[in-house]
Amino acid sequence: MLQVAFIRENKETVLKGLAKRNVKNAEELVAKTILADEGRRAIQTELDAILAESNKLSKDIGQLFKSGERQKAEILKQKTVQLKEKSKDLTENLQNKATELQELLYLIPNIPNEIVPAGSTEDDNETTFEEGEIPTLHEGALPHWELAKKYDIIDFELGNKIAGAGFPVYKGKGAKLQRALINYFLDKNTAAGYDEVQVPLMVNEASGFGTGQLPDKEGQMYHDAQDNLYLIPTAEVPVTNIFRDVILKEDEFPICKTAYTPCFRREAGSYGAHVRGLNRLHQFDKVEIVRIEHPSKSYEALDSMVNHVKSILQELNLPYRILRLCGGDIGFTAALTYDFEVFSTAQDRWLEVSSVSNFEAFQANRLKLRFKNNEGKSELAHTLNGSSLALPRILAGLLENYQTPDGIKIPKALVPYCGFEIIN
RNA sequence: GGAGAAUUGGCAGAGUGGUCGAAUGCGGCAGUCUUGAAAACUGUUGAGGGUCACACCUCCGGGGGUUCGAAUCCCUCAUUCUCCGCCA
Numbered sequence: 347m348l349q350v351a352f353i354r355e356n357k358e359t360v361l362k363g364l365a366k367r368n369v370k371n372a373e374e375l376v377a378k379t380i381l382a383d384e385g386r387r388a389i390q391t392e393l394d395a396i397l398a399e400s401n402k403l404s405k406d407i408g409q410l411f412k413s414g415e416r417q418k419a420e421i422l423k424q425k426t427v428q429l430k431e432k433s434k435d436l437t438e439n440l441q442n443k444a445t446e447l448q449e450l451l452y453l454i455p456n457i458p459n460e461i462v463p464a465g466s467t468e469d470d471n472e473t474t475f476e477e478g479e480i481p482t483l484h485e486g487a488l489p490h491w492e493l494a495k496k497y498d499i500i501d502f503e504l505g506n507k508i509a510g511a512g513f514p515v516y517k518g519k520g521a522k523l524q525r526a527l528i529n530y531f532l533d534k535n536t537a538a539g540y541d542e543v544q545v546p547l548m549v550n551e552a553s554g555f556g557t558g559q560l561p562d563k564e565g566q567m568y569h570d571a572q573d574n575l576y577l578i579p580t581a582e583v584p585v586t587n588i589f590r591d592v593i594l595k596e597d598e599f600p601i602c603k604t605a606y607t608p609c610f611r612r613e614a615g616s617y618g619a620h621v622r623g624l625n626r627l628h629q630f631d632k633v634e635i636v637r638i639e640h641p642s643k644s645y646e647a648l649d650s651m652v653n654h655v656k657s658i659l660q661e662l663n664l665p666y667r668i669l670r671l672c673g674g675d676i677g678f679t680a681a682l683t684y685d686f687e688v689f690s691t692a693q694d695r696w697l698e699v700s701s702v703s704n705f706e707a708f709q710a711n712r713l714k715l716r717f718k719n720n721e722g723k724s725e726l727a728h729t730l731n732g733s734s735l736a737l738p739r740i741l742a743g744l745l746e747n748y749q750t751p752d753g754i755k756i757p758k759a760l761v762p763y764c765g766f767e768i769i770n
Numbered sequence: 771g772g773a774g775a776a777u778u779g780g781c782a783g784a785g786u787g788g789u790c791g792a793a794u795g796c797g798g799c800a801g802u803c804u805u806g807a808a809a810a811c812u813g814u815u816g817a818g819g820g821u822c823a824c825a826c827c828u829c830c831g832g833g834g835g836u837u838c839g840a841a842u843c844c845c846u847c848a849u850u851c852u853c854c855g856c857c858a
Contacts, residue, residue, distance in 0.1 A: 387819085387820075391820070394820075394827040397826085397827055398827065401826095401827085404788075405788075405789060407788085407838050409788085409789085411788080419838080420838095423838045426838045426839085429838090593780095593816095714817095714818095722815095724817080
Protein backbone atom coordinates (compact mmCIF):
# COMPACT_ATOMS: atom_id res chain seq x y z
CA MET A 347 0.00 0.00 0.00
CA LEU A 348 1.31 3.38 -0.97
CA GLN A 349 1.28 6.19 1.56
CA VAL A 350 -1.49 8.72 0.94
CA ALA A 351 0.87 11.58 1.52
CA PHE A 352 3.11 10.17 -1.19
CA ILE A 353 0.23 9.98 -3.65
CA ARG A 354 -0.88 13.48 -2.74
CA GLU A 355 2.57 14.94 -3.23
CA ASN A 356 3.72 12.85 -6.20
CA LYS A 357 0.60 12.53 -8.27
CA GLU A 358 2.43 12.60 -11.59
CA THR A 359 4.94 9.95 -10.56
CA VAL A 360 2.11 7.74 -9.37
CA LEU A 361 0.17 8.15 -12.60
CA LYS A 362 3.24 7.43 -14.66
CA GLY A 363 3.90 4.30 -12.62
CA LEU A 364 0.34 3.10 -12.97
CA ALA A 365 0.48 3.72 -16.69
CA LYS A 366 3.48 1.43 -16.93
CA ARG A 367 1.39 -1.23 -15.27
CA ASN A 368 -1.41 -0.59 -17.74
CA VAL A 369 -3.84 0.28 -14.97
CA LYS A 370 -6.89 1.37 -16.91
CA ASN A 371 -8.72 3.74 -14.58
CA ALA A 372 -5.57 5.16 -12.98
CA GLU A 373 -6.53 8.80 -13.35
CA GLU A 374 -9.90 8.23 -11.74
CA LEU A 375 -8.49 6.00 -9.03
CA VAL A 376 -5.89 8.52 -7.98
CA ALA A 377 -8.34 11.42 -8.13
CA LYS A 378 -10.79 9.52 -5.96
CA THR A 379 -8.08 8.66 -3.49
CA ILE A 380 -6.91 12.21 -3.13
CA LEU A 381 -10.49 13.36 -2.74
CA ALA A 382 -11.17 10.76 -0.07
CA ASP A 383 -8.03 11.80 1.75
CA GLU A 384 -9.04 15.45 1.67
CA GLY A 385 -12.49 14.53 2.86
CA ARG A 386 -11.09 12.44 5.66
CA ARG A 387 -8.81 15.21 6.87
CA ALA A 388 -11.60 17.79 6.73
CA ILE A 389 -13.86 15.64 8.88
CA GLN A 390 -10.98 14.86 11.21
CA THR A 391 -10.27 18.55 11.74
CA GLU A 392 -13.90 19.31 12.43
CA LEU A 393 -14.20 16.42 14.83
CA ASP A 394 -10.99 17.35 16.62
CA ALA A 395 -12.30 20.85 17.26
CA ILE A 396 -15.50 19.50 18.79
CA LEU A 397 -13.62 17.00 20.90
CA ALA A 398 -11.29 19.73 22.09
CA GLU A 399 -14.22 21.84 23.16
CA SER A 400 -15.96 18.97 24.86
CA ASN A 401 -12.75 17.97 26.65
CA LYS A 402 -12.42 21.47 27.93
CA LEU A 403 -16.02 21.60 29.14
CA SER A 404 -15.61 18.28 30.90
CA LYS A 405 -12.62 19.63 32.75
CA ASP A 406 -14.57 22.71 33.72
CA ILE A 407 -17.41 20.57 34.97
CA GLY A 408 -14.97 18.68 37.11
CA GLN A 409 -13.73 21.92 38.62
CA LEU A 410 -17.23 23.19 39.26
CA PHE A 411 -18.25 20.00 41.01
CA LYS A 412 -15.22 20.24 43.20
CA SER A 413 -15.98 23.79 44.21
CA GLY A 414 -19.62 22.84 44.75
CA GLU A 415 -21.09 24.96 41.98
CA ARG A 416 -23.53 22.33 40.89
CA GLN A 417 -25.92 24.55 39.00
CA LYS A 418 -23.24 25.96 36.77
CA ALA A 419 -22.02 22.45 36.14
CA GLU A 420 -25.48 21.36 35.09
CA ILE A 421 -25.60 24.12 32.51
CA LEU A 422 -22.32 23.02 31.01
CA LYS A 423 -23.52 19.45 30.96
CA GLN A 424 -26.37 20.47 28.69
CA LYS A 425 -23.85 21.92 26.31
CA THR A 426 -21.74 18.81 26.16
CA VAL A 427 -24.76 16.72 25.32
CA GLN A 428 -25.14 18.65 22.09
CA LEU A 429 -21.47 18.34 21.31
CA LYS A 430 -21.71 14.65 21.90
CA GLU A 431 -24.45 14.28 19.33
CA LYS A 432 -22.36 16.11 16.80
CA SER A 433 -19.21 14.19 17.51
CA LYS A 434 -21.07 10.92 17.22
CA ASP A 435 -22.19 11.77 13.71
CA LEU A 436 -18.77 13.01 12.73
CA THR A 437 -17.06 9.92 14.11
CA GLU A 438 -19.29 7.81 11.96
CA ASN A 439 -18.57 9.96 8.92
CA LEU A 440 -14.91 9.79 9.65
CA GLN A 441 -14.97 6.05 9.89
CA ASN A 442 -16.81 5.74 6.60
CA LYS A 443 -14.39 8.08 4.89
CA ALA A 444 -11.38 6.31 6.34
CA THR A 445 -12.71 2.97 5.14
CA GLU A 446 -13.37 4.41 1.70
CA LEU A 447 -9.83 5.73 1.57
CA GLN A 448 -8.41 2.46 2.80
CA GLU A 449 -10.27 0.49 0.15
CA LEU A 450 -9.04 2.81 -2.57
CA LEU A 451 -5.49 2.50 -1.36
CA TYR A 452 -5.78 -1.27 -1.48
CA LEU A 453 -6.53 -0.98 -5.19
CA ILE A 454 -3.39 0.94 -6.06
CA PRO A 455 -0.37 -1.23 -6.86
CA ASN A 456 3.21 -0.32 -6.13
CA ILE A 457 4.99 2.14 -8.40
CA PRO A 458 7.43 0.27 -10.64
CA ASN A 459 11.05 1.28 -10.54
CA GLU A 460 12.38 3.44 -13.38
CA ILE A 461 14.14 0.51 -15.01
CA VAL A 462 11.07 -1.71 -15.17
CA PRO A 463 10.39 -2.14 -18.87
CA ALA A 464 7.02 -1.16 -20.27
CA GLY A 465 4.89 -3.98 -21.54
CA SER A 466 1.77 -5.94 -20.91
CA THR A 467 2.59 -9.64 -20.97
CA GLU A 468 5.43 -11.96 -20.09
CA ASP A 469 6.66 -11.62 -23.66
CA ASP A 470 7.70 -8.08 -22.81
CA ASN A 471 9.95 -9.15 -19.95
CA GLU A 472 13.54 -8.26 -20.51
CA THR A 473 16.23 -10.91 -20.37
CA THR A 474 19.10 -9.37 -18.48
CA PHE A 475 21.36 -12.37 -18.08
CA GLU A 476 21.74 -15.85 -19.39
CA GLU A 477 24.23 -18.51 -18.42
CA GLY A 478 24.90 -22.24 -18.49
CA GLU A 479 25.05 -24.74 -21.24
CA ILE A 480 21.89 -26.33 -22.48
CA PRO A 481 22.78 -30.02 -22.60
CA THR A 482 22.23 -32.14 -25.66
CA LEU A 483 20.18 -35.04 -24.45
CA HIS A 484 20.43 -38.59 -25.63
CA GLU A 485 17.92 -40.21 -27.92
CA GLY A 486 14.69 -40.97 -26.08
CA ALA A 487 15.16 -38.36 -23.37
CA LEU A 488 12.01 -37.90 -21.30
CA PRO A 489 10.17 -35.08 -19.57
CA HIS A 490 10.42 -35.25 -15.81
CA TRP A 491 6.98 -36.75 -15.23
CA GLU A 492 8.01 -39.73 -17.34
CA LEU A 493 11.34 -39.96 -15.55
CA ALA A 494 9.54 -39.79 -12.20
CA LYS A 495 7.51 -42.80 -13.20
CA LYS A 496 10.37 -44.69 -14.77
CA TYR A 497 12.53 -44.50 -11.65
CA ASP A 498 9.57 -44.53 -9.25
CA ILE A 499 10.65 -41.42 -7.39
CA ILE A 500 7.50 -39.27 -7.61
CA ASP A 501 3.99 -40.66 -7.63
CA PHE A 502 1.37 -38.22 -8.86
CA GLU A 503 -1.50 -40.72 -8.91
CA LEU A 504 -0.88 -41.70 -5.33
CA GLY A 505 -0.95 -38.08 -4.24
CA ASN A 506 -4.13 -37.67 -6.20
CA LYS A 507 -5.68 -40.52 -4.27
CA ILE A 508 -4.66 -39.15 -0.88
CA ALA A 509 -5.35 -35.47 -1.44
CA GLY A 510 -5.95 -34.52 -5.06
CA ALA A 511 -4.16 -33.32 -8.15
CA GLY A 512 -1.14 -31.20 -7.40
CA PHE A 513 -0.15 -33.06 -4.24
CA PRO A 514 2.59 -35.47 -5.32
CA VAL A 515 4.12 -38.20 -3.20
CA TYR A 516 7.91 -38.30 -3.33
CA LYS A 517 9.36 -41.75 -2.90
CA GLY A 518 12.73 -43.30 -2.15
CA LYS A 519 15.54 -41.38 -3.79
CA GLY A 520 13.04 -38.75 -4.91
CA ALA A 521 12.11 -38.03 -1.29
CA LYS A 522 15.73 -38.00 -0.29
CA LEU A 523 16.63 -35.64 -3.11
CA GLN A 524 13.95 -33.26 -1.88
CA ARG A 525 15.40 -33.28 1.60
CA ALA A 526 18.88 -32.84 0.15
CA LEU A 527 17.84 -29.79 -1.82
CA ILE A 528 16.20 -28.19 1.21
CA ASN A 529 19.29 -28.69 3.33
CA TYR A 530 21.59 -27.59 0.56
CA PHE A 531 19.66 -24.37 -0.04
CA LEU A 532 19.42 -23.57 3.65
CA ASP A 533 23.13 -24.15 4.08
CA LYS A 534 23.93 -21.89 1.14
CA ASN A 535 21.68 -19.18 2.53
CA THR A 536 22.98 -19.31 6.07
CA ALA A 537 26.54 -19.27 4.72
CA ALA A 538 25.61 -16.06 2.92
CA GLY A 539 24.46 -14.49 6.17
CA TYR A 540 20.76 -15.28 6.28
CA ASP A 541 19.44 -16.37 9.68
CA GLU A 542 17.38 -19.49 9.53
CA VAL A 543 13.91 -19.39 11.04
CA GLN A 544 11.08 -21.87 11.27
CA VAL A 545 7.70 -20.25 11.07
CA PRO A 546 4.03 -21.19 11.27
CA LEU A 547 2.55 -22.64 8.10
CA MET A 548 -0.74 -21.00 8.92
CA VAL A 549 -1.25 -17.30 9.34
CA ASN A 550 -4.02 -15.06 10.59
CA GLU A 551 -5.82 -12.37 8.70
CA ALA A 552 -3.60 -9.54 9.92
CA SER A 553 -0.55 -11.26 8.46
CA GLY A 554 -2.32 -11.79 5.17
CA PHE A 555 -3.00 -8.07 5.02
CA GLY A 556 0.52 -7.25 6.08
CA THR A 557 2.19 -8.75 3.05
CA GLY A 558 -0.60 -8.00 0.61
CA GLN A 559 -2.29 -11.36 0.05
CA LEU A 560 -5.42 -9.89 1.57
CA PRO A 561 -7.74 -8.39 0.64
CA ASP A 562 -8.30 -9.55 -2.88
CA LYS A 563 -6.17 -12.61 -3.35
CA GLU A 564 -7.82 -14.80 -0.75
CA GLY A 565 -8.88 -17.12 -3.54
CA GLN A 566 -5.30 -18.20 -4.00
CA MET A 567 -4.96 -19.37 -0.43
CA TYR A 568 -6.44 -22.32 1.42
CA HIS A 569 -8.58 -21.00 4.22
CA ASP A 570 -9.71 -22.61 7.43
CA ALA A 571 -12.98 -20.82 8.10
CA GLN A 572 -13.45 -22.25 11.57
CA ASP A 573 -10.37 -20.58 12.97
CA ASN A 574 -9.96 -17.99 10.22
CA LEU A 575 -6.45 -19.08 9.37
CA TYR A 576 -4.78 -19.30 5.98
CA LEU A 577 -2.27 -21.87 4.78
CA ILE A 578 0.74 -19.90 3.63
CA PRO A 579 1.29 -19.51 -0.12
CA THR A 580 4.94 -18.66 0.58
CA ALA A 581 7.23 -18.24 3.58
CA GLU A 582 7.34 -14.55 2.70
CA VAL A 583 4.10 -14.13 4.61
CA PRO A 584 5.04 -15.45 8.06
CA VAL A 585 8.68 -14.36 7.82
CA THR A 586 7.98 -10.78 6.78
CA ASN A 587 5.21 -10.54 9.37
CA ILE A 588 7.76 -11.19 12.09
CA PHE A 589 8.39 -7.49 11.61
CA ARG A 590 4.81 -6.28 11.59
CA ASP A 591 4.32 -3.34 13.98
CA VAL A 592 8.02 -3.16 14.69
CA ILE A 593 10.18 -0.07 14.96
CA LEU A 594 13.79 -0.95 14.30
CA LYS A 595 16.90 0.88 15.24
CA GLU A 596 18.97 2.01 12.32
CA ASP A 597 21.92 -0.17 13.35
CA GLU A 598 19.76 -3.30 13.16
CA PHE A 599 19.93 -3.23 9.36
CA PRO A 600 20.33 -5.32 7.36
CA ILE A 601 17.98 -8.04 8.54
CA CYS A 602 18.40 -11.24 6.55
CA LYS A 603 16.20 -14.28 7.16
CA THR A 604 15.83 -17.59 5.43
CA ALA A 605 13.17 -20.21 5.94
CA TYR A 606 12.15 -23.50 4.48
CA THR A 607 8.43 -24.12 4.29
CA PRO A 608 5.95 -26.03 2.25
CA CYS A 609 3.77 -23.62 0.29
CA PHE A 610 0.11 -24.07 -0.49
CA ARG A 611 -1.61 -22.57 -3.49
CA ARG A 612 -5.10 -23.14 -4.75
CA GLU A 613 -4.11 -21.89 -8.23
CA ALA A 614 -7.64 -21.59 -9.55
CA GLY A 615 -6.83 -21.52 -13.27
CA SER A 616 -4.84 -24.32 -14.86
CA TYR A 617 -4.22 -25.33 -18.41
CA GLY A 618 -2.79 -28.39 -20.09
CA ALA A 619 0.87 -29.17 -20.39
CA HIS A 620 1.88 -26.13 -18.38
CA VAL A 621 0.68 -27.76 -15.21
CA ARG A 622 1.91 -31.27 -15.90
CA GLY A 623 4.11 -33.03 -13.46
CA LEU A 624 5.94 -30.70 -11.15
CA ASN A 625 5.30 -27.57 -13.17
CA ARG A 626 2.47 -26.34 -11.01
CA LEU A 627 1.43 -27.83 -7.67
CA HIS A 628 -0.96 -27.11 -4.84
CA GLN A 629 1.69 -28.03 -2.31
CA PHE A 630 5.37 -27.54 -2.90
CA ASP A 631 8.54 -26.89 -0.96
CA LYS A 632 10.46 -23.67 -1.11
CA VAL A 633 13.36 -22.04 0.67
CA GLU A 634 12.87 -18.32 0.92
CA ILE A 635 15.13 -15.37 1.68
CA VAL A 636 13.73 -12.18 3.19
CA ARG A 637 15.49 -8.93 3.85
CA ILE A 638 14.54 -5.79 5.72
CA GLU A 639 16.66 -2.88 4.62
CA HIS A 640 17.32 0.79 5.00
CA PRO A 641 15.66 2.56 2.04
CA SER A 642 19.00 3.79 0.78
CA LYS A 643 20.36 0.24 0.67
CA SER A 644 17.48 -1.78 -0.69
CA TYR A 645 18.58 -1.88 -4.32
CA GLU A 646 22.05 -2.88 -3.32
CA ALA A 647 20.40 -5.65 -1.33
CA LEU A 648 18.33 -6.69 -4.32
CA ASP A 649 21.49 -7.07 -6.39
CA SER A 650 23.11 -9.10 -3.69
CA MET A 651 20.10 -11.40 -3.53
CA VAL A 652 20.15 -11.84 -7.28
CA ASN A 653 23.83 -12.68 -7.18
CA HIS A 654 23.22 -15.14 -4.39
CA VAL A 655 20.57 -17.03 -6.33
CA LYS A 656 22.84 -16.95 -9.34
CA SER A 657 25.62 -18.59 -7.40
CA ILE A 658 23.35 -21.48 -6.44
CA LEU A 659 22.22 -22.11 -9.98
CA GLN A 660 25.83 -21.94 -11.14
CA GLU A 661 26.84 -24.48 -8.57
CA LEU A 662 24.02 -26.79 -9.65
CA ASN A 663 25.20 -26.19 -13.19
CA LEU A 664 21.75 -25.57 -14.57
CA PRO A 665 21.18 -23.41 -17.65
CA TYR A 666 19.23 -20.38 -16.52
CA ARG A 667 18.32 -16.85 -17.43
CA ILE A 668 17.25 -13.79 -15.49
CA LEU A 669 14.30 -11.69 -16.52
CA ARG A 670 13.43 -8.21 -15.45
CA LEU A 671 9.66 -8.30 -15.28
CA CYS A 672 7.78 -5.73 -17.28
CA GLY A 673 5.09 -3.42 -15.95
CA GLY A 674 2.32 -5.76 -16.96
CA ASP A 675 3.83 -8.87 -15.43
CA ILE A 676 5.29 -7.56 -12.18
CA GLY A 677 3.41 -8.39 -8.99
CA PHE A 678 1.01 -5.95 -7.35
CA THR A 679 3.25 -5.20 -4.39
CA ALA A 680 6.67 -5.16 -6.08
CA ALA A 681 8.65 -2.21 -7.41
CA LEU A 682 11.19 -4.34 -9.22
CA THR A 683 11.29 -8.08 -9.78
CA TYR A 684 13.82 -10.42 -11.31
CA ASP A 685 12.61 -13.87 -12.25
CA PHE A 686 15.00 -16.76 -12.60
CA GLU A 687 14.13 -19.41 -15.13
CA VAL A 688 15.82 -22.75 -15.63
CA PHE A 689 15.74 -24.33 -19.03
CA SER A 690 13.93 -27.60 -19.03
CA THR A 691 15.52 -29.38 -21.93
CA ALA A 692 13.12 -32.24 -22.33
CA GLN A 693 10.12 -29.92 -22.26
CA ASP A 694 11.99 -27.36 -24.34
CA ARG A 695 10.81 -24.49 -22.17
CA TRP A 696 11.89 -22.18 -19.39
CA LEU A 697 10.61 -22.83 -15.88
CA GLU A 698 10.42 -20.12 -13.27
CA VAL A 699 12.37 -21.20 -10.22
CA SER A 700 12.84 -17.97 -8.35
CA SER A 701 11.42 -14.51 -8.13
CA VAL A 702 13.38 -11.84 -6.33
CA SER A 703 11.70 -8.54 -5.56
CA ASN A 704 12.12 -5.21 -3.88
CA PHE A 705 8.86 -3.98 -2.42
CA GLU A 706 10.38 -0.73 -1.21
CA ALA A 707 8.02 0.70 1.42
CA PHE A 708 4.86 -0.82 -0.05
CA GLN A 709 4.65 -3.78 2.30
CA ALA A 710 6.25 -1.88 5.15
CA ASN A 711 3.44 0.65 5.04
CA ARG A 712 0.89 -2.05 5.62
CA LEU A 713 3.07 -3.84 8.11
CA LYS A 714 3.87 -0.63 9.97
CA LEU A 715 7.47 -1.71 9.77
CA ARG A 716 9.54 1.34 10.56
CA PHE A 717 12.89 2.42 11.84
CA LYS A 718 14.14 5.44 13.70
CA ASN A 719 16.24 7.48 11.31
CA ASN A 720 19.16 9.59 12.45
CA GLU A 721 16.84 12.55 12.99
CA GLY A 722 14.92 10.43 15.47
CA LYS A 723 11.88 10.20 13.21
CA SER A 724 10.15 6.97 12.24
CA GLU A 725 10.45 6.09 8.61
CA LEU A 726 9.22 3.07 6.69
CA ALA A 727 11.78 0.37 6.03
CA HIS A 728 12.12 -1.48 2.75
CA THR A 729 11.28 -5.15 2.41
CA LEU A 730 12.61 -7.64 -0.11
CA ASN A 731 12.27 -11.32 -0.71
CA GLY A 732 13.15 -14.04 -3.10
CA SER A 733 13.07 -17.77 -3.53
CA SER A 734 16.31 -19.58 -3.09
CA LEU A 735 14.91 -21.76 -4.32
CA ALA A 736 11.56 -23.34 -5.23
CA LEU A 737 12.01 -27.09 -5.24
CA PRO A 738 9.71 -28.70 -7.78
CA ARG A 739 10.90 -26.89 -10.86
CA ILE A 740 14.52 -27.17 -9.81
CA LEU A 741 13.86 -30.86 -9.41
CA ALA A 742 12.23 -30.96 -12.83
CA GLY A 743 15.24 -29.18 -14.31
CA LEU A 744 17.67 -31.50 -12.59
CA LEU A 745 15.87 -34.65 -13.64
CA GLU A 746 15.55 -33.58 -17.23
CA ASN A 747 18.95 -31.98 -17.75
CA TYR A 748 20.92 -34.58 -15.85
CA GLN A 749 19.32 -37.63 -17.41
CA THR A 750 21.56 -40.14 -19.16
CA PRO A 751 20.81 -43.54 -20.64
CA ASP A 752 22.13 -45.03 -17.38
CA GLY A 753 20.05 -42.94 -15.05
CA ILE A 754 19.85 -39.48 -13.57
CA LYS A 755 23.12 -38.09 -12.32
CA ILE A 756 23.19 -36.03 -9.15
CA PRO A 757 25.07 -32.71 -9.34
CA LYS A 758 28.32 -32.73 -7.40
CA ALA A 759 27.16 -30.16 -4.89
CA LEU A 760 24.21 -32.32 -3.92
CA VAL A 761 25.96 -35.67 -3.62
CA PRO A 762 27.06 -35.12 0.00
CA TYR A 763 23.48 -34.24 0.86
CA CYS A 764 21.95 -37.17 -1.01
CA GLY A 765 24.41 -39.89 -0.25
CA PHE A 766 24.10 -41.25 -3.78
CA GLU A 767 25.38 -40.19 -7.17
CA ILE A 768 22.79 -41.52 -9.54
CA ILE A 769 19.13 -42.41 -9.68
CA ASN A 770 18.64 -45.55 -11.68
C1' G B 771 -11.57 -28.78 27.58
C1' G B 772 -12.72 -26.82 33.05
C1' A B 773 -11.55 -23.16 37.22
C1' G B 774 -8.99 -18.82 38.85
C1' A B 775 -5.60 -14.46 38.09
C1' A B 776 -3.57 -11.07 34.85
C1' U B 777 -2.71 -7.72 30.20
C1' U B 778 -0.23 -0.04 31.38
C1' G B 779 5.37 3.47 27.52
C1' G B 780 12.05 -0.30 25.21
C1' C B 781 11.78 -3.19 30.09
C1' A B 782 10.12 -3.41 35.25
C1' G B 783 6.12 -1.29 37.72
C1' A B 784 2.44 2.52 40.19
C1' G B 785 -2.21 4.40 39.13
C1' U B 786 -9.26 1.74 40.63
C1' G B 787 -14.01 7.83 37.76
C1' G B 788 -11.86 14.24 36.83
C1' U B 789 -6.24 18.59 35.45
C1' C B 790 -3.13 11.06 33.59
C1' G B 791 -0.12 10.22 27.75
C1' A B 792 0.23 8.36 32.59
C1' A B 793 4.45 8.32 39.09
C1' U B 794 8.97 5.82 40.02
C1' G B 795 13.13 2.70 38.72
C1' C B 796 16.11 0.59 34.81
C1' G B 797 17.59 1.23 29.90
C1' G B 798 18.45 4.85 25.60
C1' C B 799 20.11 9.80 24.02
C1' A B 800 22.52 14.68 25.07
C1' G B 801 25.39 17.54 28.43
C1' U B 802 28.56 18.66 33.04
C1' C B 803 32.86 16.63 35.41
C1' U B 804 37.40 13.64 33.41
C1' U B 805 43.58 13.25 29.52
C1' G B 806 39.86 9.29 28.24
C1' A B 807 36.41 5.91 30.37
C1' A B 808 33.47 4.56 34.61
C1' A B 809 30.78 6.68 38.58
C1' A B 810 28.00 10.88 39.96
C1' C B 811 24.96 14.91 38.54
C1' U B 812 21.59 17.69 34.96
C1' G B 813 18.36 17.51 31.00
C1' U B 814 15.78 14.54 27.57
C1' U B 815 13.33 10.06 25.90
C1' G B 816 6.10 6.22 23.23
C1' A B 817 3.07 5.99 18.57
C1' G B 818 -0.37 8.00 14.99
C1' G B 819 -3.30 12.14 12.92
C1' G B 820 -3.07 17.42 12.18
C1' U B 821 -0.18 22.21 11.30
C1' C B 822 4.59 26.16 7.59
C1' A B 823 5.31 25.72 12.80
C1' C B 824 2.34 25.68 17.13
C1' A B 825 -2.43 24.64 18.95
C1' C B 826 -5.34 20.58 19.02
C1' C B 827 -7.13 15.29 18.51
C1' U B 828 -6.61 9.76 19.15
C1' C B 829 -4.25 5.54 21.47
C1' C B 830 -3.10 2.28 28.73
C1' G B 831 -4.34 -6.06 24.87
C1' G B 832 -8.72 -5.76 20.52
C1' G B 833 -13.91 -4.36 19.93
C1' G B 834 -18.37 -2.34 22.14
C1' G B 835 -21.02 0.19 26.26
C1' U B 836 -22.10 3.46 30.85
C1' U B 837 -20.76 8.76 32.09
C1' C B 838 -20.46 15.76 31.16
C1' G B 839 -15.71 13.01 31.95
C1' A B 840 -12.76 6.12 31.68
C1' A B 841 -6.14 3.38 32.16
C1' U B 842 -9.82 3.22 36.26
C1' C B 843 -16.93 0.85 35.94
C1' C B 844 -19.81 -2.87 32.62
C1' C B 845 -20.06 -6.45 28.31
C1' U B 846 -17.34 -9.23 24.78
C1' C B 847 -13.14 -11.32 22.29
C1' A B 848 -7.93 -12.46 22.29
C1' U B 849 -3.50 -13.59 24.75
C1' U B 850 -0.46 -14.95 29.07
C1' C B 851 0.19 -17.29 33.86
C1' U B 852 -1.41 -20.93 37.84
C1' C B 853 -4.24 -25.40 39.04
C1' C B 854 -7.02 -29.67 36.96
C1' G B 855 -8.05 -32.86 32.68
C1' C B 856 -6.21 -34.84 27.98
C1' C B 857 -2.05 -35.65 24.82
C1' A B 858 2.21 -36.21 20.54
